[in-house]
Amino acid sequence: MTVPARLEPIASPAAHLISACIAAATVRLVLADLGEDERVALASVEPESLLAFAAALSPAHRQRASLDVRDGAIRQIAVLGFTASDIEREMRNYAGNGWRRDRILGECPGRYAGRPQAWLWLAFKAHPVPLKRARISQVIENVQSTWHSVTPSDCQQ
Numbered sequence: 001m002t003v004p005a006r007l008e009p010i011a012s013p014a015a016h017l018i019s020a021c022i023a024a025a026t027v028r029l030v031l032a033d034l035g036e037d038e039r040v041a042l043a044s045v046e047p048e049s050l051l052a053f054a055a056a057l058s059p060a061h062r063q064r065a066s067l068d069v070r071d072g073a074i075r076q077i078a079v080l081g082f083t084a085s086d087i088e089r090e091m092r093n094y095a096g097n098g099w100r101r102d103r104i105l106g107e108c109p110g111r112y113a114g115r116p117q118a119w120l121w122l123a124f125k126a127h128p129v130p131l132k133r134a135r136i137s138q139v140i141e142n143v144q145s146t147w148h149s150v151t152p153s154d155c156q157q
Contacts, residue, residue, distance in 0.1 A: 018125040023047040025065035066126045071139045073123035084136040091130035094120045
């Protein structure tokens with residue numbers, strides 16, 4: 001399987017709270033559902049405040065954002081040269097080993113910095129369910145996503 005040319009690698013996630021990633025993705029989803037006037041009015045509001053507002057209105061926004069962040073992390077692993085089969089194996093292994101230890105952490109462990117495991121941590125922190133190869137292939141091919149890679153200040157080192 002080849003990685004679509006539109007995917008570009010970005011630095012691995014580390015040392016920042018997952019909530020900022022989810023908040024930023026949720027804000028993009030909420031704003032996309034609003035009209036232009038509402039988007040302009042909310043442009044200066046902090047993402048965490050908008051996340052609290054969105055959660056009060058619709059838990060579906062947070063769920064969609066979580067899946068979007070997970071899918072974006074999977075795409076970043078693919079950019080590193082991993083196939084869908086490789087990613088499935090890595091997700092299965094991480095779910096059985098590393099995730100048991102890492103799931104309580106609010107930040108990506110420093111030992112994962114610059115490694116594919118940082119993206120696995122982000123994927124599981126967003127939505128802790130390992131995917132099958134067929135679904136991973138769909139995620140990799142579906143580069144049309146609202147997750148436009150999280151800004152470095154949100155989830156990057």
